[in-house]
């Protein structure tokens with residue numbers, strides 16, 4: 001028998017990457033402060049800078065005074081408050097759906113839903129770039145699945161049309177967290193229209209909702225589509241909303257069924273009520289003229305960044321920008337230089353992305369100034385030219 005201590009040591013050695021954590025002491029969407037430095041922040045998902053918004057923090061504090069800190073129970077017990085109730089109905093009506101179900105996080109949502117949605121007669125199709133939470137949820141459901149990419153979407157659509165005796169669940173994201181925006185949503189909506197009874201279309205727009213589109217409805221609005229044209233719309237509050245939690249919207253029957261069956265929300269202490277109250281305030285701002293102005297600032301930062309990196313115009317119209325370097329040493333050297341010059345960006349390698357496409361991941365937000373983007377790109381270009 002291998003002793004537990006030896007087993008863990010061996011497993012640890014076999015890990016492909018070791019990820020460092022640096023505790024931050026304070027900060028906002030533009031700067032993060034650690035023990036030693038103040039860094040320009042290109043690593044957070046606080047796309048509108050709302051995580052430090054004073055009105056949202058005040059709503060959080062007020063609700064804490066009313067309800068206390070924790071929700072004190074699962075949603076079927078003491079954990080469901082008026083704040084949760086109002087937040088879910090406000091999100092549903094904002095996005096044009098009948099119902100919305102809240103979760104403690106997007107991950108918990110994605111890990112929980114597939115086991116309830118699919119059976120041996122369902123074919124599940126997911127874009128290969130979908131988030132780890134979907135992959136884990138699908139594996140947990142023990143269903144058959146196939147992956148697709150933008151390059152073979154037409155083949156997948158043809159296969160689905162030929163297998164009309166089966167139910168198909170198609171899953172994609174509005175903005176892929178390592179690859180930028182989805183380009184083929186329109187094709188999936190056409191397919192849904194031609195096979196309404198056996199295709200269930202699910203989109204996770206964690207990185208788009210709140211941040212993209214004139215009204216903040218997300219990637220679909222940016223592409224000129226309506227959010228409620230999909231069957232299930234997933235989002236998180238931990239990104240543009242600046243708070244915490246996950247949500248799924250759909251029609252009355254499907255959401256009622258998920259509410260009654262998804263174990264990862266039935267058997268877990270609910271989101272704190274103060275987070276629900278803060279998220280309601282966040283939604284109010286996202287819908288207001290202030291929200292429109294923040295999205296305009298984000299959009300102009302995306303355009304400005306694209307003009308610095310892709311001279312021929314906008315390349316990826318999302319807050320997540322990626323610079324791919326096939327040379328790993330170059331990537332490491334640029335990342336180190338940026339860190340030494342107080343700039344934090346993501347360094348993404350295999351197994352998160354393919355081996356030959358390591359990249360810098362740059363998260364833009366509404367609080368960045370042109371001078372921040374110039375400083376970032378000057379540092380990158382300078383190293384890129386030397387190496």
Ligand SMILES: Cc1ncc(COP(=O)(O)O)c(C=O)c1O
Pocket residue numbers: 105106107108110131133173177204205206207236237238245246
């Ligand atoms: C597409 C997508 N879905 C879900 C999640 C998980 O959401 P949460 O952070 O709320 O757990 C992420 C996290 O980055 C994501 O990128």
